[in-house]
Amino acid sequence: MKIISSRTNSRIKSARALRQRKARESSRTFLVEGIHNVGAAVEAGAVIQEIYYAPDLLKSQFGLETVEDATKRGVPCYPTTVEVFNSLASKENPQGLLAVVRQREEKIDDLNPDNYPWGVACVAPQDPGNVGTILRTIDAVGASGLILLEGGVDPYHPTAVRASMGALFRYPVVRVSFDEFKQWVKEHNYQVYGTSAHGAVNYLEVEGYAHPAILLMGDERQGLTSEQSEICKEILRLPMHGQVSSLNLAVAAGVLLYAMLERFEE
Amino acid sequence: MKIISSRTNSRIKSARALRQRKARESSRTFLVEGIHNVGAAVEAGAVIQEIYYAPDLLKSQFGLETVEDATKRGVPCYPTTVEVFNSLASKENPQGLLAVVRQREEKIDDLNPDNYPWGVACVAPQDPGNVGTILRTIDAVGASGLILLEGGVDPYHPTAVRASMGALFRYPVVRVSFDEFKQWVKEHNYQVYGTSAHGAVNYLEVEGYAHPAILLMGDERQGLTSEQSEICKEILRLPMHGQVSSLNLAVAAGVLLYAMLERFEE
Numbered sequence: 001m002k003i004i005s006s007r008t009n010s011r012i013k014s015a016r017a018l019r020q021r022k023a024r025e026s027s028r029t030f031l032v033e034g035i036h037n038v039g040a041a042v043e044a045g046a047v048i049q050e051i052y053y054a055p056d057l058l059k060s061q062f063g064l065e066t067v068e069d070a071t072k073r074g075v076p077c078y079p080t081t082v083e084v085f086n087s088l089a090s091k092e093n094p095q096g097l098l099a100v101v102r103q104r105e106e107k108i109d110d111l112n113p114d115n116y117p118w119g120v121a122c123v124a125p126q127d128p129g130n131v132g133t134i135l136r137t138i139d140a141v142g143a144s145g146l147i148l149l150e151g152g153v154d155p156y157h158p159t160a161v162r163a164s165m166g167a168l169f170r171y172p173v174v175r176v177s178f179d180e181f182k183q184w185v186k187e188h189n190y191q192v193y194g195t196s197a198h199g200a201v202n203y204l205e206v207e208g209y210a211h212p213a214i215l216l217m218g219d220e221r222q223g224l225t226s227e228q229s230e231i232c233k234e235i236l237r238l239p240m241h242g243q244v245s246s247l248n249l250a251v252a253a254g255v256l257l258y259a260m261l262e263r264f265e266e
Numbered sequence: 267m268k269i270i271s272s273r274t275n276s277r278i279k280s281a282r283a284l285r286q287r288k289a290r291e292s293s294r295t296f297l298v299e300g301i302h303n304v305g306a307a308v309e310a311g312a313v314i315q316e317i318y319y320a321p322d323l324l325k326s327q328f329g330l331e332t333v334e335d336a337t338k339r340g341v342p343c344y345p346t347t348v349e350v351f352n353s354l355a356s357k358e359n360p361q362g363l364l365a366v367v368r369q370r371e372e373k374i375d376d377l378n379p380d381n382y383p384w385g386v387a388c389v390a391p392q393d394p395g396n397v398g399t400i401l402r403t404i405d406a407v408g409a410s411g412l413i414l415l416e417g418g419v420d421p422y423h424p425t426a427v428r429a430s431m432g433a434l435f436r437y438p439v440v441r442v443s444f445d446e447f448k449q450w451v452k453e454h455n456y457q458v459y460g461t462s463a464h465g466a467v468n469y470l471e472v473e474g475y476a477h478p479a480i481l482l483m484g485d486e487r488q489g490l491t492s493e494q495s496e497i498c499k500e501i502l503r504l505p506m507h508g509q510v511s512s513l514n515l516a517v518a519a520g521v522l523l524y525a526m527l528e529r530f531e532e
Contacts, residue, residue: 129395133514142507165510204528238524241408244431248399251520254513258504258521262470 003055004080007087011078015052015100016088021154024103030156032099033089035063040166042066047102051077054085057096066097090158103156106172108147108184113212116144116172118260120253121181121192123219123228124152131155132163133250138171141257145172147214149181182231190214191233195256196223197246199237203256206234208265215256220249269321270346273353277344281318281366282354287420290369296422298365299355301329306432308332313368317343320351323362332363356424369422372438374413374450379478382410382438384526386519387447387458388483389494390418397421398429399516404437407523411438413480415447448497456480457499461522462489463512465503469522472500474531481522486515 004012017023018031029049032041039062041048053067071077080088088098111119120138125131131153135146148155155173176184185192193209194216216232218224229235238252246252270278283289284297295315298307305328307314319333337343346354354364377385386404391397397419401412414421421439442450451458459475460482482498484490495501504518512518 133517136510136514137517139508139510140504140506140513163514167508167510170509238406239527240406241527242405242433243436244402244405244433247406247520248402248429248516250514251399251403251517254517255520255524258525261505261507 001079004078004084007084009084011050012080012084012088018100019090019158021157024154024156028103028105029100030103030161031088031090031158032101032161033091033094033097033158035060035066035095035097037161037166038097038099039066041099041101041169042070044166044169046169048075049100049102051075051100052080052085052088052098053077054082054096055079056082057085057094060095063095063097101169104172106174108174108176108180111145111172111174111184113188113190117212118143119145119147120215120217120257121147121149122152122217122249123178123224124150125217125249126153126220127249128153128155128157128160129163130248130250132160132168134253135164135167135171135173137250137254137257139167141261143257145174147181148173148175149178178228185214185231188212192216192231193256193260194218194224194229194232194235195252196229196235196237197240198223199235201234201236203236203238203259206236206263209260209263210265213260213264215253215260217249217253220246267345270344270350273350275350277316278346278350278354281316284366285356285424287423290420290422294369294371295366296369296427297354297356297424298367298427299357299360299363299424301326301332301361301363303427303432304363304365305332307365307367307435308336310432310435312435314341315366315368317341318346318351318354318364319343320346320348320362322348323351323360326361329361329363367435370438372440374440374442374446377411377438377440377450379454379456383478384409385411385413386481386483386523387413387415388418388515389444389485389490390416391483391515392419392486393515394419394421394423394426395429396514396516398426398434400519401430401433401437401439403516403520403523405433407527409523411440413447414439414441415444444494451480451497454478458482458497459522459526460484460490460495460498460501461518462495462501462503463506464489465501467500467502469502469504469525472502472529475526475529476531479526479530481519481526483515483519486512
């Protein structure tokens with residue numbers, strides 16, 4: 001196949017546009033960079049729309065086999081020059097492998113206590129690294145997925161993709177308004193555990209967590225609104241012994257998810 | 267005071283050099299950006315060497331008072347043009363306030379079970395955001411500080427400074443080789459709790475943690491070496507129920523620090 005050597009090639013321009021949220025949202029695709037991450041996407045059965053690789057950069061046997069296997073399965077794989085590849089990659093010194101992957105299509109109405117017994121919902125998270133890290137923890141504890149309420153960062157931002165360590169390919173991430181979430185919670189009788197610096201209950205004092213469960217993380221600056229607090233079965237507090245008023249969002253989610261894992265009622 | 271309007275002014279060049287690790291290490295100073303962070307540094311009693319501010323950007327009452335108070339206490343405060351200020355700031359749309367702050371001077375020999383009952387040690391952490399986030403959690407649980415073993419990122423990297431939410435100004439961060447650490451641990455009879463994906467003990471099965479304690483987080487890729495494992499009283503495992511093989515470093519430290527907080531022996 002002829003190597004793409006122009007940065008203004010129309011495919012390259014479309015792929016590069018995926019560095020912007022707007023293009024990711026309109027195309028429902030996103031960029032996955034690097035040998036490990038592209039391999040994880042393939043392994044997870046993510047829909048790979050196309051692959052770009054720079055033969056002069058991609059020397060790893062595993063990376064080359066990924067391209068070969070994808071080609072066999074009919075995924076278009078385009079070789080590019082190093083210069084063109086660098087114009088696509090968001091990291092310096094890229095490994096020479098990048099995929100355009102389709103976003104998962106789950107809607108909140110696809111989720112129910114049978115296929116989604118235990119989820120995390122975050123109100124408007126502001127840091128893509130935190131969103132990816134929370135997905136990584138969701139995988140670690142065996143939870144079901146992530147719900148993003150009221151906007152916030154794009155979970156398909158390159159930093160979130162990297163931080164998720166592949167979990168983004170395997171778990172549903174749905175984005176809804178709080179009103180839709182509230183209705184869904186009610187319909188399926190989810191037990192919502194909120195968290196707030198001023199929460200009523202020390203998280204260690206909860207005797208047991210009930211299924212189906214949602215851990216609801218409030219807005220990082222303002223915490224849970226009164227309307228959000230109203231749907232919670234409990235509002236948990238992590239003890240804070242120093243001067244900082246809160247934990248990092250992904251750390252707080254991690255501590256609470258492991259606490260829930262430990263104390264779920266049979 | 268005359269406003270600095272040249273990006274090549276010698277003070278500005280020296281301050282800008284602090285964006286590089288080398289200059290931070292040779293001068294033992296670092297940059298603190300933004301109204302909130304500079305305020306936290308002042309409040310924590312950090313040694314502020316000098317302050318730069320852009321009168322055309324800095325409109326917050328709190329920010330202006332910070333400059334005024336610092337001036338009264340004899341800290342040199344230099345007004346700059348917006349263009350000069352932007353050449354110093356690492357973030358886009360800076361708030362117009364930035365301080366050059368002295369690094370704390372603690373050495374590991376200054377630390378002992380009386381002033382340092384409970385610390386975290388990380389082997390060569392690679393992400394400055396994680397280092398700052400771990401300091402934030404150290405503050406939250408009431409631990410004593412952070413020990414960086416065998417190199418890794420600079421804890422005074424701007425991303426670490428931001429992520430620590432001010433904890434970097436209040437807790438000792440010491441950098442030593444593993445050999446020095448090992449000797450210090452032995453001398454003071456610290457109980458070292460290591461963590462590894464292949465650790466022998468589920469962290470929940472530890473009946474009690476003893477003081478003085480160090481939580482030792484292994485290298486993110488390779489975990490603890492056998493030499494590092496040898497000094498551990500226990501090697502803890504966080505249960506992993508999914509496909510990812512590990513948690514994010516700061517999340518793992520957070521879960522374990524809260525578990526220790528819960529189970530310290532009297």
